[in-house]
Amino acid sequence: MPEPPYVAVIFTSVRAPHDAEGYGAMAEEMERLGSQQPGFLGIESARNSDDRLGITLSYWATVEDARSWKSVAEHLGAQQLGRDRWYEHYSVRIATVMREYGFMRDEMRS
Amino acid sequence: MPEPPYVAVIFTSVRAPHDAEGYGAMAEEMERLGSQQPGFLGIESARNSDDRLGITLSYWATVEDARSWKSVAEHLGAQQLGRDRWYEHYSVRIATVMREYGFMRDEMRS
Numbered sequence: 001m002p003e004p005p006y007v008a009v010i011f012t013s014v015r016a017p018h019d020a021e022g023y024g025a026m027a028e029e030m031e032r033l034g035s036q037q038p039g040f041l042g043i044e045s046a047r048n049s050d051d052r053l054g055i056t057l058s059y060w061a062t063v064e065d066a067r068s069w070k071s072v073a074e075h076l077g078a079q080q081l082g083r084d085r086w087y088e089h090y091s092v093r094i095a096t097v098m099r100e101y102g103f104m105r106d107e108m109r110s
Numbered sequence: 111m112p113e114p115p116y117v118a119v120i121f122t123s124v125r126a127p128h129d130a131e132g133y134g135a136m137a138e139e140m141e142r143l144g145s146q147q148p149g150f151l152g153i154e155s156a157r158n159s160d161d162r163l164g165i166t167l168s169y170w171a172t173v174e175d176a177r178s179w180k181s182v183a184e185h186l187g188a189q190q191l192g193r194d195r196w197y198e199h200y201s202v203r204i205a206t207v208m209r210e211y212g213f214m215r216d217e218m219r220s
């Protein structure tokens with residue numbers, strides 16, 4: 001990851017209780033395709049097994065890069081399927097990362 | 111949640127494979143205490159069971175509000191325990207949410 005500032009797209013979602021068909025394969029395909037887009041910096045995802053809440057963070061060099069990925073045809077198709085089948089609700093937040101720090105065990109710190 | 115702009119603190123972590131003792135209770139206590147701080151807007155958390163990756167998003171009215179919570183004594187103690195015991199590594203990103211949109215099933219959209 002580069003030094004800030006860069007863009008984080010914060011996608012939070014709750015999966016519908018039924019109709020998981022095709023979801024995993026589509027999520028993988030979108031991660032693969034998204035990571036090939038201009039300005040892509042990284043992606044991280046986590047989902048709770050109990051309340052079906054998921055959070056996906058994708059990082060981009062610029063807001064324009066994030067917006068371009070939103071309008072890629074295959075991704076538009078996936079978004080539509082998400083609304084039709086897979087998600088109870090979701091939120092998308094576009095944010096500018098201003099500062100970053102971290103910890104790593106074994107005295108390695110970034 | 112208010113209209114943007116507001117602040118998102120993006121906490122991503124990987125739990126250490128052992129020593130889960132006290133983690134759940136501390137996480138709950140920090141969520142309870144954090145939600146009482148000035149400028150607190152909300153919190154969302156998800157963690158994968160397979161790769162131990164977790165993402166916690168906390169939302170704040172201002173950067174100063176987020177910074178104040180970072181330095182509350184009980185929270186400083188929890189951070190230290192996290193480094194000593196619970197986390198393999200973690201990253202903290204402070205971001206400004208510029209735009210937000212969403213979807214809700216049953217024609218309700220925000």
